[in-house]
Amino acid sequence: xxxLPNLGREHDMLKEMGLNSMEDLFEDIPEEVRxxxxxxxxxxxxxxxxxxxxxxxxxxxxxxxxxxxxxxAGLSRNFVPSMVPMLxxxxxxxxxYTPYQPEVSQGMLQAMWEFQTMVSELVALPVANVSMYDxxxxxxxxxxxxxxxxxxxxxxxxxVYVSEFIPPHRMSVIENYTQGVGIKIEMLPHTEDGLLxxxxxxxxxxxxxxxxEQPNAFGVLDEGLLQLRGIIGETTALIVGVDAVSLGVIxxxxxxxxxxxxxxxxxxxxxxxxxxxxxxxxACTKDYLRLMPGRIVGQSVDTEGRVAYTLTLSTxxxxxxRHRATSNICSNETLIxxxxxxxMALLGPEGLEKxxxxxxxxTQLTMEEVLKVEGVSLMFPxxxxxxxxxxxLPISGKNALERMDEMxxxxxxxxxxxxxxxxNSILIGCDERTSDDDIRMLTDCLRVVIEEVAV
Amino acid sequence: MSTIFDFNGAPSAGWSQPDPLTDDPLSxxxxxxxxxxxxxxxxxxxxxxxxxxxLLSQKNFGIDTGFYPLGxxxxxxxxRLNERIVQLPGIDRIHPLQPxxxxxxxxxxxxEMQEMLSICAGMDAVTLQPVxxxxxxxxxxxxxQEYHRANGQGHRDKVIVPDSAHGTNPASASMCxxxxxEIPSGEDGRIDLEALRSAVGDDTAAMMITNPSTLGVFxxxxxxxxxxxxxxxxxxxxxxxxxxxxLGKTDPxxxxxxAVHYNLHKTFSQPHxxxxxxxxxxxxxxxxxxFLPSPLASRRAITEDDPSGVGDGYWYFWEEPKSTIGKVQQxxxxxxxxxxxxxxxxxxxxxxxxxxxxxxLNANYLRHRITQGMAGEAENATFEQGAPAxxxxxxxxxxxxxxxxxxxxxxxxxxxRLLDFGYMAPTLYFPQIVPECLMxxxxxxxxxxxxxxxxxxxxxxxxEDPEILKSAPHTxxxxxxxxxxxxxxxxxxxxxx
Numbered sequence: 001x002x003x004l005p006n007l008g009r010e011h012d013m014l015k016e017m018g019l020n021s022m023e024d025l026f027e028d029i030p031e032e033v034r035x036x037x038x039x040x041x042x043x044x045x046x047x048x049x050x051x052x053x054x055x056x057x058x059x060x061x062x063x064x065x066x067x068x069x070x071x072x073a074g075l076s077r078n079f080v081p082s083m084v085p086m087l088x089x090x091x092x093x094x095x096x097y098t099p100y101q102p103e104v105s106q107g108m109l110q111a112m113w114e115f116q117t118m119v120s121e122l123v124a125l126p127v128a129n130v131s132m133y134d135x136x137x138x139x140x141x142x143x144x145x146x147x148x149x150x151x152x153x154x155x156x157x158x159x160v161y162v163s164e165f166i167p168p169h170r171m172s173v174i175e176n177y178t179q180g181v182g183i184k185i186e187m188l189p190h191t192e193d194g195l196l197x198x199x200x201x202x203x204x205x206x207x208x209x210x211x212x213e214q215p216n217a218f219g220v221l222d223e224g225l226l227q228l229r230g231i232i233g234e235t236t237a238l239i240v241g242v243d244a245v246s247l248g249v250i251x252x253x254x255x256x257x258x259x260x261x262x263x264x265x266x267x268x269x270x271x272x273x274x275x276x277x278x279x280x281x282x283a284c285t286k287d288y289l290r291l292m293p294g295r296i297v298g299q300s301v302d303t304e305g306r307v308a309y310t311l312t313l314s315t316x317x318x319x320x321x322r323h324r325a326t327s328n329i330c331s332n333e334t335l336i337x338x339x340x341x342x343x344m345a346l347l348g349p350e351g352l353e354k355x356x357x358x359x360x361x362x363t364q365l366t367m368e369e370v371l372k373v374e375g376v377s378l379m380f381p382x383x384x385x386x387x388x389x390x391x392x393l394p395i396s397g398k399n400a401l402e403r404m405d406e407m408x409x410x411x412x413x414x415x416x417x418x419x420x421x422x423x424n425s426i427l428i429g430c431d432e433r434t435s436d437d438d439i440r441m442l443t444d445c446l447r448v449v450i451e452e453v454a455v
Numbered sequence: 456m457s458t459i460f461d462f463n464g465a466p467s468a469g470w471s472q473p474d475p476l477t478d479d480p481l482s483x484x485x486x487x488x489x490x491x492x493x494x495x496x497x498x499x500x501x502x503x504x505x506x507x508x509x510l511l512s513q514k515n516f517g518i519d520t521g522f523y524p525l526g527x528x529x530x531x532x533x534x535r536l537n538e539r540i541v542q543l544p545g546i547d548r549i550h551p552l553q554p555x556x557x558x559x560x561x562x563x564x565x566x567e568m569q570e571m572l573s574i575c576a577g578m579d580a581v582t583l584q585p586v587x588x589x590x591x592x593x594x595x596x597x598x599x600q601e602y603h604r605a606n607g608q609g610h611r612d613k614v615i616v617p618d619s620a621h622g623t624n625p626a627s628a629s630m631c632x633x634x635x636x637e638i639p640s641g642e643d644g645r646i647d648l649e650a651l652r653s654a655v656g657d658d659t660a661a662m663m664i665t666n667p668s669t670l671g672v673f674x675x676x677x678x679x680x681x682x683x684x685x686x687x688x689x690x691x692x693x694x695x696x697x698x699x700x701x702l703g704k705t706d707p708x709x710x711x712x713x714a715v716h717y718n719l720h721k722t723f724s725q726p727h728x729x730x731x732x733x734x735x736x737x738x739x740x741x742x743x744x745x746f747l748p749s750p751l752a753s754r755r756a757i758t759e760d761d762p763s764g765v766g767d768g769y770w771y772f773w774e775e776p777k778s779t780i781g782k783v784q785q786x787x788x789x790x791x792x793x794x795x796x797x798x799x800x801x802x803x804x805x806x807x808x809x810x811x812x813x814x815x816l817n818a819n820y821l822r823h824r825i826t827q828g829m830a831g832e833a834e835n836a837t838f839e840q841g842a843p844a845x846x847x848x849x850x851x852x853x854x855x856x857x858x859x860x861x862x863x864x865x866x867x868x869x870x871x872r873l874l875d876f877g878y879m880a881p882t883l884y885f886p887q888i889v890p891e892c893l894m895x896x897x898x899x900x901x902x903x904x905x906x907x908x909x910x911x912x913x914x915x916x917x918x919e920d921p922e923i924l925k926s927a928p929h930t931x932x933x934x935x936x937x938x939x940x941x942x943x944x945x946x947x948x949x950x951x952x
Contacts, residue, residue: 001806003532004813005902013816013903017823025815025846026704028673033709039574041805047536050801054794058545060560060765062553071550074785081470083501085542091519092512095533097727100525101880102938103871103931107515108729111508114459117948121494127947130730133586136785144630172781176597180632223487249481251490273541274561275551275786276586277732289945295730300941302933303926312941318589319885323625323635330623331587331720331735335728345459345504348469349493355472361480384484405554413552436476 001044064272068438069410070366072388072429074135074167075275076245076267079433080339081346084269088339098295098334102310103302109309112334113297115341119281122247122344122352123261124254128283129294131265131337132329136170138262138280139211139241140177141293141327145284146209146237146260147183148291148326153235155206159184163196165216166241168418174211188212194220194380201231209237214246214253217418218427219363219388220380221250229257237288244268244281245432246386248356260284268347269339279333279340290316293327295334355432359387362434369443370428375450379425388429390415390422395453397426403452404445411442459507460949462499469498495951514932515729516879522905524821526850526882526894527621527669529699529721531814534802537724537795546794551786555772556762561790562771563764564797565752568736571800575807576695576715577708578738584748584788588696591716591735592627592663594783598739598746599661599690599714600631601780605746608688611660615684617646619670619886624663624694633660640888644670644842646680655687665694666710667701667848669886669894670841671818681711690714690743698722699898700815700849703808707738714739723796725789734792745777750787813899814849817906821897822851824910837861837917841889850896852889859891862921866891869916871935872927876912 006013010022019025045053064077071077088094092107099105112130119128132138143160151157162174164187178185188204189197196212204210210232215221229238240253242263253261266278284292290313298312318325347355367389370376379390393400397414404411416423428442481489499507517523523530541547545560555562569581585591596614603611614628615636625635638654641647645668655662662684666674674680681691693707693715699722707715719725719734727733739747750773757770764770803810829836841852855866870880870893882894897906916924928934 001803001809003534003802003900004809005900006813006816007809009903010813010816013820017819022812022816025812025819028675028844028846029701029705030675030678032678033705033711035703035705035709039703039805039807041571041574041800041807044804044806045801047534047802050798051536051540053801054540054798055543055545057560057563057765058540058543060563060763061545061549062557063544063548064550064553065544065548069550071552073552075550077548077550081501083505087505087508087512089538090509090512092515092517093729094538094726095517095519095523095530096515096729097523097525097528097530098730100883101516101870101874102936103928103933104514104516104874104879105729106932107511107513110458110514111511112729113948117460118494118496120948121496124494133590134785136782137590167785169782169785173783173785176780176783177630180597180600180630182632221484221488223485226487247490248493249484249490250488252494255491271547272550273547274549274558274790276784276789277791279732296947298941298944299946300937300944302937303935304933306933308933308936310936310938310941312938312945312947318622318626320622321626322622323629325622325626325629328589328593328623328626328630329587330589331727331731331733333586333732334730335726336732338729341459342504342508345462345497345499345507346470346501347496348466348498349496350466350498351469351472352496353493354475357480358472358475360484361475361477364480364483365476367483384488386484402554405557410553410557432472434476 067408067410068441070412070428070442071410073413073427074264075272077272077431077433078267080269080271081343083346084339084342087342088335093338099311102308106309109297111338111341113299113309115337116297118341118344119283123283124252125261125283126286127289129292129296131333132280132282132294133333134278134280135241135262135264136173138282139170140174142239142260142262143174143178143209143211144181145288145292146239149288150208150237154208158182159186159207160209161186161188161204161207163188163212163216165190165218166213167217194218194383195222196224198224198227198231201228204236205233207236209239211239213241215243215386218380218390219385221384221386226256243387245356245359248352249360260288265337265340268343270336277333277336279336291326293329294332358432359430362430363387366428366430366434366439369439370446373443373446373450376446388427390425390427392425394450396423400449401426403449407445409441409445411445458949459497462497462503464498466498470501521877521879522901522909523879524881524895524897525879526896527696529896529898531724531898532900533724533726534799537798540798541791541794546791559764559771562752564794566754566771568793568797569752572717572736573738575702575706576738577706578715579741580744580747581736581738582747582751583736583793584784585735585737586784586789587731587733588716588718588735589623589627590783591737592623592694593630594748595692595714595716595737596628596631596661597780598743601746602743603660611658613658614660615654615662617664619668619888620663621669621694621696628663644668644672646674646676648676648679651680651683655683655689659687659689661690661692663692663694665697667697670852671847671850672842672844673848677710696721697849700811702811704811714743719792719796724799725792725795732789732792734789746780747776748783749775749779749781751776810899817897817899817901818847818849818851821895821906821910822847824907825913828910828914841892850894852892852894854889855891855893864921864924866893868924868927869893872916872924874928875930878909
């Protein structure tokens, strides 16, 4: 209740308007639809007591930094530089809204223009927007965008091919975004060794788009994807979902033929934060620019010829184009993208490379050590991986993880939750913070768990 | 003008990190996949970047720097307690796929928020997954679509929206594959029941409407509108963008709605962050609840076999709705926004009604001060009311056509001149049914003094030399920006040449 500056002087204001009571302000609400009883909620609290409640409740959560953690599955247990939250939560950024008035929003506009540049450089494509909600909605809207651009001349109109090795949650988002507008989704199969079936991929030639991920949902880096452009031809959009950090060491998809690149921006800028707010990156070639979703900042000048920034190509957007808009997106994730820009800038090119090397190194070392545990095998042996790898166990992944959890280790993700057929497999996720001690505890626990079953 | 790309120090100048765990970190990755050249990101040190971003922030207007009467966006104060809470490791360092016993606190907050939002809107079930208002609209229309299909009504392919609706309404329904039927508003800016009656039929899937309308007036015929749509077999969808006006006074359930979205970033004060993040939970009546996205937070009495909970006697868990549409965001929504909104709601509790009262008080007071200031000068009037209502709700509109006819000054010119006085401009040219529209929403967190001063300044501006307005703003970091040039030259990133 301490948020109301006019509390206690309502009457003066009402009197000035010739009104007697607050109820006069609501006289236009018909009796028929009035609430009669007060809201059945607890009483107001002070800041102090709310904080105490928050601390009590949130202490009941186990934070990832309190134990060795190998749970990733699309989100990163990263380290965010201290500068980032401190600067991004400056009130001028935090409490602003979409920069409809560029003259008093140059700060955020320039920061987003710089963000667009850094994303564009990261993925090697000329255009980037100022963020989508997350990697999944970015992927879904990349698909609808590609269909808008390609369908008219496609041999397989309204048809899109999607890799079967993407997280099922993302597939569900894609289905929700495509089902109503007549887009047909075909699945692209993989061979037994975890790589995209390039022979089957020929089927996709002439369709509107192909969506693949590098690395895929099992952490596998697939060299075959570099040939996809040649296989599907020039008229089919190639959409690639990426692990943004991996691009410090892995070739950017823009350099091997991608038309649209999407991904989770979260490793840059913000912790896993229980799944949100995070942000999706979206970049494309100029062919998709006028039909792409989301806000875009462009450079211009003011009346005195000084460089100035402003939102541009707004005629694609819902507030102008309404039901013919390229997307319904309005609020996006700008503040988190700002955090991402700060983190990227602080890393610089060499810092990005090092961050990727740390993750690659941790993944490789963890994999080598885990394989020394008797009874463990790789789901896809001899593959190149980044951040994650999948192992098969002699017991169910669920049981193994529960036992490891009792021993104080978050051992990974139960792949049985995503694919019934993979119930004896877990996905082990590494990151720049994985330590030798973490790896030792993970392998010790795995050994114990497997030995227990053998007994 | 300098940009971040002007920082180009030595490769070693950047931020320090620990070394990789192994001497040959890329031993597992073959040359074929390796990146040939690194992205041309800036090479900057922390001191340089802190100054860069601080200087940028000083060229940005926020609620913290001045009055922000941006209609429809509910730019209220953002309590700093909420920012403090989301930095706690129990939220920032949590993974959405952690086992339930490791996130009992988060689940308890989710459950409490689902319950609270259900109560406030008169709904039966709530999901917190949609991450923005527009995504909430999309999600609710998806649920309605599945409901119709499950009931053999899949042929219903039209969604009705008033011409005063937010642009996201038709855009969201369109993304679900619906054809949009736009109906004109009546003389008073309210819904035209006759137009609605002739628009509904066996093909009506839903009507999407916000109440109070985007003109800031309460739709007095809403119950009858709901009856008309229901009798035709359609569903009623409440766009919660304007919920700040009526909380505790009425609710969408009583009005006859079947589904609603909430903008946590508006009504419950999640900071808008230059364009997001938002959060757009939806509430639905019982018959739609089985279609909600998965998962929802649920609870049961705790037993001796359970690990320790949060101490309230319950065990919390995730539950999948029976006929769920699946996911609209990959995880469980913007948890950070949910926790902020939780902290905000706890400040008011059952007194949330006071919040709406003060939002409406401030809007009517400002409207009164502005229109009073023009009283007695009918022939010299520079604006008209956007809607002729006695009282408005949380926002109101002005039609600046008289001003434009008199001296060529547009609503946009007035908006730009307000920037010189240290205010954010009101929403411009929306709703589109009001010509030369300015839309004001002061919110409940502005004092009487601020509203008085704003009204005086606004009236001063209207009597200024028109040339000053047409060339405004004059005192901002840059003067009027050429938006046409921006769209023509399309310089969307830094040029390294």
